Amino acid sequence: MALEPSDVTALESERAAIKAEHMHPPEQRPATTGRGIHHTALISGDVRRTVEFYQDLLGFPLTEMFSNRDYAGSTHFFFDVGNGNAIAFFDLPGLDLGPYAEVLGGLHHCAVSVHPDRWQQIRGRMDAAGVEYVVESTVSIYFCDPDGARLELIADPLGEMYGDRVV
Numbered sequence: 001m002a003l004e005p006s007d008v009t010a011l012e013s014e015r016a017a018i019k020a021e022h023m024h025p026p027e028q029r030p031a032t033t034g035r036g037i038h039h040t041a042l043i044s045g046d047v048r049r050t051v052e053f054y055q056d057l058l059g060f061p062l063t064e065m066f067s068n069r070d071y072a073g074s075t076h077f078f079f080d081v082g083n084g085n086a087i088a089f090f091d092l093p094g095l096d097l098g099p100y101a102e103v104l105g106g107l108h109h110c111a112v113s114v115h116p117d118r119w120q121q122i123r124g125r126m127d128a129a130g131v132e133y134v135v136e137s138t139v140s141i142y143f144c145d146p147d148g149a150r151l152e153l154i155a156d157p158l159g160e161m162y163g164d165r166v167v
Helices: 005-022 047-057 116-129
Strands: 039-044 062-067 075-082 085-091 110-113 133-136 140-144 150-154
Touching (some): 039 075, 047 085, 075 110
Parallel strands (some): 039 085
Antiparallel strands (some): 075 085, 133 140
């Protein structure tokens, strides 16, 4: 259900007010308390399939794999996405979690910055593997992993989006 134009105008006005109140010029922003994203954790329906997709297709090396302390029989495993950041997964055997779903408070997509040359190489491997994707703004590839989680590979440098600084 699409919003009415008057609703869109009201939302844009509200967002502008929030931005004016809370977003400060770079020289006036306090230093962040964070050091970076340690890892984003997703659910894997099949460990081998996930490893083959993230390492072999996307080029993110598997860096660690150990038992999940919170659920017997479950594995916690990590892939290097650069600059000390990781995407991690849990498999949860025996639980019927159903298919991936976008829900309020859930993951919309995870965007990973890759060098433009690598972006083209990965796109070629995706073509060869028959992975469906959408290219947006000539620098972003949107696609889903084997479990349905939406991903974006963006050829813009970290901290930029479509030529604008975002951090």
